[in-house]
Amino acid sequence: MSDEVIVSVRDVHKTFTVTKTPGLAQRMRGKRREVNRIEVLKGVDLDVHKGETVVILGSSGSGKSTLLRCMNKLETIDSGRILVNGHLVGYEERGGKLVDEKATVTARKRTDLGMVFQQFNLFLNKTALGNVMAPLQDVKKLSRAAAEAHALESLGKVGLLDRKDNYPSKLSGGQKQRVAIARALAMDPSVMLFDEPTSALDPELVEEVLAVIKAIAAQGTTMVIVTHEMQFARDIADVIVVMDQGIIVEAGTPDEVFFRPKHPKTYALLRRSGLAVEPPGSV
Amino acid sequence: MALALVLGLLVALARISKSRILRSIALVYVEVMRGTPLLVQLVYIFFVLPAIGVNIDPVPAGILGLGLNYAAYLSEVFRSAILSVEAGQTEAALSLGYTPGKALWRIVLPQSFIVSLGPIGNYFIAMVKDTALTSVIAVTEILKTANVINAQTFETTQVYTAAALLYLLISLPLSRIVSALEKRARVHV
Ligand SMILES: Nc1ncnc2c1ncn2[C@@H]1O[C@H](COP(=O)(O)OP(=O)(O)OP(=O)(O)O)[C@@H](O)[C@H]1O
Ligand SMILES: [Mg+2]
Numbered sequence: 001m002s003d004e005v006i007v008s009v010r011d012v013h014k015t016f017t018v019t020k021t022p023g024l025a026q027r028m029r030g031k032r033r034e035v036n037r038i039e040v041l042k043g044v045d046l047d048v049h050k051g052e053t054v055v056i057l058g059s060s061g062s063g064k065s066t067l068l069r070c071m072n073k074l075e076t077i078d079s080g081r082i083l084v085n086g087h088l089v090g091y092e093e094r095g096g097k098l099v100d101e102k103a104t105v106t107a108r109k110r111t112d113l114g115m116v117f118q119q120f121n122l123f124l125n126k127t128a129l130g131n132v133m134a135p136l137q138d139v140k141k142l143s144r145a146a147a148e149a150h151a152l153e154s155l156g157k158v159g160l161l162d163r164k165d166n167y168p169s170k171l172s173g174g175q176k177q178r179v180a181i182a183r184a185l186a187m188d189p190s191v192m193l194f195d196e197p198t199s200a201l202d203p204e205l206v207e208e209v210l211a212v213i214k215a216i217a218a219q220g221t222t223m224v225i226v227t228h229e230m231q232f233a234r235d236i237a238d239v240i241v242v243m244d245q246g247i248i249v250e251a252g253t254p255d256e257v258f259f260r261p262k263h264p265k266t267y268a269l270l271r272r273s274g275l276a277v278e279p280p281g282s283v
Numbered sequence: 284m285a286l287a288l289v290l291g292l293l294v295a296l297a298r299i300s301k302s303r304i305l306r307s308i309a310l311v312y313v314e315v316m317r318g319t320p321l322l323v324q325l326v327y328i329f330f331v332l333p334a335i336g337v338n339i340d341p342v343p344a345g346i347l348g349l350g351l352n353y354a355a356y357l358s359e360v361f362r363s364a365i366l367s368v369e370a371g372q373t374e375a376a377l378s379l380g381y382t383p384g385k386a387l388w389r390i391v392l393p394q395s396f397i398v399s400l401g402p403i404g405n406y407f408i409a410m411v412k413d414t415a416l417t418s419v420i421a422v423t424e425i426l427k428t429a430n431v432i433n434a435q436t437f438e439t440t441q442v443y444t445a446a447a448l449l450y451l452l453i454s455l456p457l458s459r460i461v462s463a464l465e466k467r468a469r470v471h472v
Binding site: 072074103107108110111113114115119121122135138139184 | 371390
């Protein structure tokens with residue numbers, strides 16, 4: 001691990017605005033348009049160093065996915081800064097304000113971040129190999145032959161060479177997620193983002209995906225992982241971060257967080273996952 | 284058909300675009316084309332446009348009329364097919380460094396095209412049937428010419444018999460082709 005910071009999150013705020021337009025009947029009864037604002041991120045600070053594995057824990061709705069999606073600008077932020085390799089992604093700063101940058105520039109910067117989704121999101125009309133090759137050809141502009149060679153290497157890393165010609169519909173959930181990992185990894189990003197990579201899987205398929213992620217971590221890949229798998233988090237994390245209602249309430253090594261939780265929310269979270277922990281302040 | 288496909292896709296893209304103006308124009312186009320009879324549109328193109336100085340031959344006029352009309356229907360097929368592709372597909376593409384345009388072109392559209400193939404086929408068959416409508420233009424054209432010749436030669440019987448024969452010459456093969464195509468279509472459906 002080095003001091004080099006790959007992802008730097010500074011005081012990030014994010015509010016979702018949900019507008020409910022009532023139907024005609026309700027409008028005639030005098031009901032007005034309803035605007036709901038949910039503040040999902042309320043000032044988040046986080047540094048991810050090169051080679052580090054950061055695991056984000058937190059109860060449902062605490063803003064974990066949103067934080068990840070803000071890193072590669074699948075979501076916008078309201079204020080604060082997120083730097084990846086020292087650059088804003090999706091914005092440029094003008095007079096202290098964030099302004100949307102050109103889509104082509106954002107696209108290029110996004111190749112620095114590989115993302116693995118809960119629902120896999122494999123391209124349904126492409127084989128396993130085709131999924132990994134497509135961005136290599138379309139985005140990295142590799143020749144067909146070079147893309148194929150590189151894609152095969154990446155599929156090998158997740159142990160799926162024998163399934164390379166299968167379409168997603170002919171792959172198990174675990175295999176789909178491993179293809180998705182291979183696809184993101186093949187782009188050679190500086191950091192991999194995992195958003196609950198095993199939450200959509202049958203229990204017996206979880207382990208094969210976790211094993212692949214562990215293998216990648218062991219090669220020194222920088223990673224941010226959102227997960228509810230506590231044992232896995234403890235095994236793999238260099239840093240564990242606990243989120244609650246849009247802020248980071250606790251951050252530390254697995255030992256610190258699991259054995260000496262400082263925040264009541266961390267304690268509650270660990271208890272809920274069936275881990276025997278001492279309540280905060282008892283040691 | 285090619286005109287209908289290309290224009291239909293463009294209209295569909297306009298209808299889902301971010302620009303409010305583009306969306307409204309496309310919506311008006313679709314509503315007008317679907318809300319008025321094809322025959323009226325054909326007659327309009329062939330007989331009203333010349334009045335404002337745009338002259339079109341019967342065959343291009345027929346192609347244009349059918350193309351414009353079917354583009355409206357096909358745009359709806361494309362639109363629902365594009366919207367049926369999950370947002371996750373686009374998000375995955377974006378996260379891999381595709382620009383929004385490239386994600387649409389390389390990832391979403393190929394998938395929606397597969398979904399649309401069935402409906403496109405059905406519209407194609409309907410379109411072939413509607414080509415019979417374009418003969419209205421041709422028939423009127425024949426009659427107009429017959430009138431002119433008649434006025435010059437006064438060989439009334441011969442002129443109108445020739446006109447009738449000409450019409451048969453156009454309509455018989457057309458209805459033959461249509462029913463043959465229908466038969467083939469029924470085999471495939
Ligand atoms: N697109 C959206 N529009 C409106 N509200 C949203 C949107 N996405 C998320 N939210 C809200 O933001 C809050 C945080 O969502 P987020 O998905 O980041 O939570 P999470 O920590 O990932 O939870 P989970 O463990 O359930 O995945 C939730 O209250 C959610 O309802
Ligand atoms: Mg989530």
